[in-house]
Amino acid sequence: MATKCSAIPLTGFPFPRSEYERRQHEVLEAVASARLDALVVSAHGHLRYLSGYDGSGGYFAPFPLIVVPGRPPTYVIREYDEQAVRAYSCVNEIVTYTQQHDFGKVCAEVLRRHGLQSKRVGFELGCWSLAPADVGALQAQLPELKICDATRLVSSVAAVKSGLELEFMRDAMRMTDVAVRTFQNSLREGVTELEMAAAMAAAIEAEASKAGGEVSMTPSNILFGERTKLPHGAPTQHRIKKNEPAFLEVGASKHGYMVGLVRCAVLGRHAETESLHGLAEDVIEALVAAVKPGASAGAVDAAGREVLKRSGRQGAFRQRSGYQTGINWTERGDLSLEPGAEDILKTGMTLHMPNILCSESGYLFGTGAHVLVTERGAEILSRTPHTLYRA
Known part of the structure; x- marks a missing residue:
């Protein structure tokens, strides 16, 4: 592991410096293409992708x-965090500010030093971590600065994974599969959602320790029975009963590269959610078959919706069909599989496609796939079947 602060244990950035330089170079090519x-x-x-610091x-x-x-590249950061940025990033040029109200003035001075005070500069206006007040503070300092929306620029580069990134994601998926198998093997009458979460975390920790302890599990959506009607529900002391459904969305992560899955089960029988799951399986198979280089994100989304339309239950699906993954997969502005999306899939992209359907009485249930786009189509990264697990 490379490091800039060798006196501080367990610091550094996970990839060689050359990997970050490659990413920065490709982003600069995208900057030129956007006429910025x-x-x-x-x-x-995006900061973590380009520098190592999160x-x-x-x-x-x-x-x-x-x-x-x-x-x-130049980092403009709070003085308090300078040592952390130097320890965890590959960036040498660092300029600091002290108080929040200093940000606009200091950042504007760096832009002025680079001769950008009246140039076209891209900002991630549609992403988290940049408030309108921040943009306003800069504009007040540099009234001739031409602020352009570059929300999609870094994500378009980061969507295509390098071999090193894919190694991390495959390692994370092996741990995600461990979590899913633990969920399935531990499902029994009377177990609580929190007990299930603890069993999964213990299994991940045991497996990760064999691989150097670099993989961790994110908080899981584990829901039993009537609680499967909740989106993004955190586990509680609620116990599962016989003939009830169980919902799981889980992702293991390695150095910020999260690889998630949706997997569901039924303890005994539950006709309503079993029927819903069967439809979700058909949708996932159609989505996976549609993934290939050159296909548009909208066309992949449409393949799944066509299955729903033929079933007469298209109202059961109330979200997008998937999204790009990698570092911080919840970033706004990432590629999205949704109606009309024009982004073109490329070899090396990774996509999470959770097909969670809603029944007439409100159960949220389904399955999913996490795939790599290859020249031959979609490679499914998980080794746990997307079919319904019955305990």
Whole structure:
């Protein structure tokens, strides 16, 4: 593991410096293609992608990474967090501010130093971690600055994974599969959602320790019985009874690369959710078959909706069909499989496709696939079947 602060244990960035330089170079090519003079990156996932540092100190004010052709990238950060940024990032050029109200002035000075005060500069206006007040503070300092929306720019580059990134994601998926198998093997009458979460976490910890302890599990959506009607529900002391459904959405993560799955089960029989799951399986199979280089995100989404339309139950699906994954998969502006989306799939992209359907009485139930786009189509990364598990 590379590190800039060798005196501090367990710091450094997970990839070789050359990997971050490659990413920065490709982002600069995208900056040129967008006819921008520079890019101000503020989304935490994008900061981590380009530098190694996760941007976690930026809750106070933005920690922008300023990327300019022909110059090394510059971080503008809070002085308090300087040591952490130096320890966890590959960026050498760091400028600090102290108080929140200093951000606009200091960041504007860096842009002015780069000769950008009247240029076209891209900002991630549609991502988290950049407030309208932040943009206003900069504009007040640089009234001739041409602020352009570059929300999709970094994500379009990050959507295509390198071999090193895919190694991390495959390792994370092996742990996700461990969590799913533990969920299935531990499902019994009377077990609580929290007990299930604890069993899964213990299994992940045991497996991860064999692999150097670099993989962790994110908080899971584990819901039993009537509680499967809740979206994004956290586990509680609720116990599962005979002839009830069980819902799981879980993802293991390695160095921020999360790989998730939706898997469901029934303890005994439950006709309503069993029927719903059967339809979700058909939709997932259609989505996977539609994934290939050159296909549009909208066309993949449409393949799944066509199955729903033929079933006469298209109202059961109330969300998008999937989204790109990698570092911080909940970033706004990432590629999305939704109606009319024009993004073109490329070899090396990874996609999570959770098909969660809603029954007439409100149960949320289904299955999913996490895939890699290859020249031959979709490679399913998980080794646990997408079919319904019956305990």
